[in-house]
Amino acid sequence: MVSNMPVIDTEKCDKCGLCISICKCGILVMGDDGVKAIESEDCSRCTTWCNTCELVCPTGAITCPFEVVLEDGRE
Amino acid sequence: MPINLDTIRGMPYFSGLDDSALAAVSRYFFEKKAVRGDTLVFEGAPAEVLYFVVAGVVKVFKTSADGKEQILHVIRPGDSFNDVPVLGGINLVSAAAMSAAVLNGIKKKDLEALSKEYPRIALNVINVLSQRVQEMIELVEDLSFRNVSGRVAKILLEHIGTGGGENPRLTQQEIAAMIGTAREMVGRSFRTLEEEGAIKIERNLIVITDKAALRKIAGIIE
Numbered sequence: 001m002v003s004n005m006p007v008i009d010t011e012k013c014d015k016c017g018l019c020i021s022i023c024k025c026g027i028l029v030m031g032d033d034g035v036k037a038i039e040s041e042d043c044s045r046c047t048t049w050c051n052t053c054e055l056v057c058p059t060g061a062i063t064c065p066f067e068v069v070l071e072d073g074r075e
Numbered sequence: 076m077p078i079n080l081d082t083i084r085g086m087p088y089f090s091g092l093d094d095s096a097l098a099a100v101s102r103y104f105f106e107k108k109a110v111r112g113d114t115l116v117f118e119g120a121p122a123e124v125l126y127f128v129v130a131g132v133v134k135v136f137k138t139s140a141d142g143k144e145q146i147l148h149v150i151r152p153g154d155s156f157n158d159v160p161v162l163g164g165i166n167l168v169s170a171a172a173m174s175a176a177v178l179n180g181i182k183k184k185d186l187e188a189l190s191k192e193y194p195r196i197a198l199n200v201i202n203v204l205s206q207r208v209q210e211m212i213e214l215v216e217d218l219s220f221r222n223v224s225g226r227v228a229k230i231l232l233e234h235i236g237t238g239g240g241e242n243p244r245l246t247q248q249e250i251a252a253m254i255g256t257a258r259e260m261v262g263r264s265f266r267t268l269e270e271e272g273a274i275k276i277e278r279n280l281i282v283i284t285d286k287a288a289l290r291k292i293a294g295i296i297e
Binding site: 004016018021022047048049051052054055056058060063064065066067068069070071 | 111131132146149151152173174175231234235236244245246247248249258259262275276278279280281282283284286
């Protein structure tokens with residue numbers, strides 16, 4: 001299953017908090033090791049997949065990966 | 076609130092100045108606070124203030140006649156915006172806060188007066204503007220000579236999966252690195268490909284709706 005949450009590399013995170021400040025869904029919080037996304041069993045809070053956190057991160061620590069698929073398997 | 080001298084020292088405009096000069100510069104700075112969404116600079120309006128971001132994030136963007144927004148730069152703490160127009164004329168772009176932000180501003184007339192008093196600032200201004208010209212040339216190169224959408228299309232075709240998560244997933248950052256462009260250009264290309272009807276974006280899935288059209292955009296000859 002494709003992750004429904006942004007992916008965070010805490011090694012790269014410098015805890016600047018810019019991603020938290022711009023996140024419209026409010027899923028990002030600062031933890032002891034850096035930013036983390038709030039997980040829940042049925043998480044759909046990151047509703048837009050807007051990529052803005054990835055865009056503003058100065059260290060490339062947070063990414064919003066996506067998968068490429070064919071519509072209905074059509075060629 | 077007084078502006079910290081070390082903050083000013085770290086700004087490219089004022090590097091190399093001694094403490095007395097920095098203290099003189101600091102007297103002209105003022106602080107401005109913004110909340111998310113505040114427009115700080117309007118395209119077409121006279122440029123009166125040079126801003127430095129102290130905290131938060133600011134986007135510099137242009138808006139098309141039909142309301143589409145293209146982000147040109149994301150300004151993070153330590154960076155400045157409104158450089159070129161404040162030394163020239165009117166704003167060519169708009170700027171808005173992407174988060175709560177704290178800015179340090181200096182008025183155009185004060186920057187000009189300081190440049191006359193401290194020639195080192197004038198030299199620094201030349202260096203900053205030279206950097207801005209270089210960035211603009213790179214953007215023009217991307218827009219004019221590189222078919223970024225075509226190369227993004229090719230990358231997408233090379234990474235088709237089933238949606239089950241077994242394929243390597245892509246980020247805009249990775250695509251930008253793969254094709255040698257800025258992340259902002261990848262986002263722009265996604266929108267172009269959507270407008271062409273070749274793909275649609277469903278949250279974290281990019282659905283290829285017309286593979287033949289995508290292949291054509293990618294320059295793949297049948």
